[in-house]
Amino acid sequence: MPTDSPFPQLPVSGITIPTTALTTAALSYSREHTSASTVNHCLRSAAFALIFASKIPPYAAADAEAIVLSCILHDLGWAIGDSKALLSSDKRFEVDGADLAREFTRTHSDYDEVRLQEVWDAIALHTTPSIALHKQPVVAATAMGILADFTGPHHPSGLLTVAEYKEVVGAFPRLDFRExxxxxxxxxxxxxxxxxxxxxxxxxxxxxxxxxxxxxxxxxxxxxxxxxxxxxxxxxxxxxx
Structure with missing residues (x-):
């Protein structure tokens, strides 16, 4: 990992958040349009998602960049201040986030329509695990990672340890997320x-x-x-x- 990476080392969890032009740009975009506590929630979700991907064999070959991208951008529907102008007046926040993420990714990458649709699905369905967990690994891992930020080691999968949870929250503090x-x-x-x-x-x-x-x-x-x-x-x- 480059020394100037915006993503810290997570030796206890044994995962590396990929530092690419796309994930770095996505982090900047999230910081531009959402609050600091929302950004940290998204980063924790990304780390948790990669932990699950490393432990669930069917997810082992999942595109780590796409997982991280989906997690980092998943709450663009919570845009604040002047950035609220990006949002619709008639769509659920998950759909707003998915639409914005798809356009961002289309502009900043060479993702084809299949990969763009995976990112869209991962974000649009992240609050509906009863559907998301039955889709592609990128979609499922994203939903699992986001849910883990609310359940911690009590995640229904039983795959997240207390030590892993503490490491991730230490790297990306909650700030005032609960409030x-x-x-x-x-x-x-x-x-x-x-x-x-x-x-x-x-x-x-x-x-x-x-x-x-x-x-x-x-x-x-x-x-x-x-x-x-x-x-x-x-x-x-x-x-x-």
Whole structure:
């Protein structure tokens, strides 16, 4: 690894975050558009993803650069300040991140459409492990690494050790990530609520938004309840059958 690498050595974990023109540029891009605690979350996720890839035989040949790229860029949908102009008004944050990452990668690399789609899938599906874990190794390892930053050694795979966890968090400190997460989720519920009703983001809004704002959000979310929509739709179609 070059001595000027932005990625530290992780001897306990035994993995090396690849220092390439693409991963270095991606890190700069993430730092430009997201908060310091989000960047460190993405770097921890990348390290955890590589640890899993090193321990799961089917993932051994996975493209480490693509895994790291996907992890570093996966929360571009949390862009802050003026960078919010990059975001859509009608897409889930995962899709915003996937779209931005695909365009960034297309501009900064020679990835073909298949590899670009893997990066897009890895980011768009990272909050849906029940799907991501059944796709390509890059997609699955990315989802596992991101989840590990929330579960630590209690990851359901049982493959992450306490020593590995401590090393990664020591290299990329949490800063105020625990406090930032609910702020970001509630911000999404305020800024584009329609993208949050059918997924976990809405749980933050329903629980944490207060006063009339919270009451209004919960009422709107209830109107878009998926169970009610499906059963109500079936009932409404009876007249045509």
């Amino acid at each position: 930032e997460l609910p702020r970001v989720m509630c911000g999404l519920c305020r800024d584009k609520p329609a993208t949050t009703y059918d997924n976990f983001v809405g749980e933050f809004g329903a629980e944490l938004l207060e006063g009339t704002e919270g009451e209004s959000y919960r009422a709107d979310r209830d109107k878009h309840n998926v169970r009610k929509m499906l059963l109500g739709g079936l009932e409404a179609t009876k007249q045509y059958e």
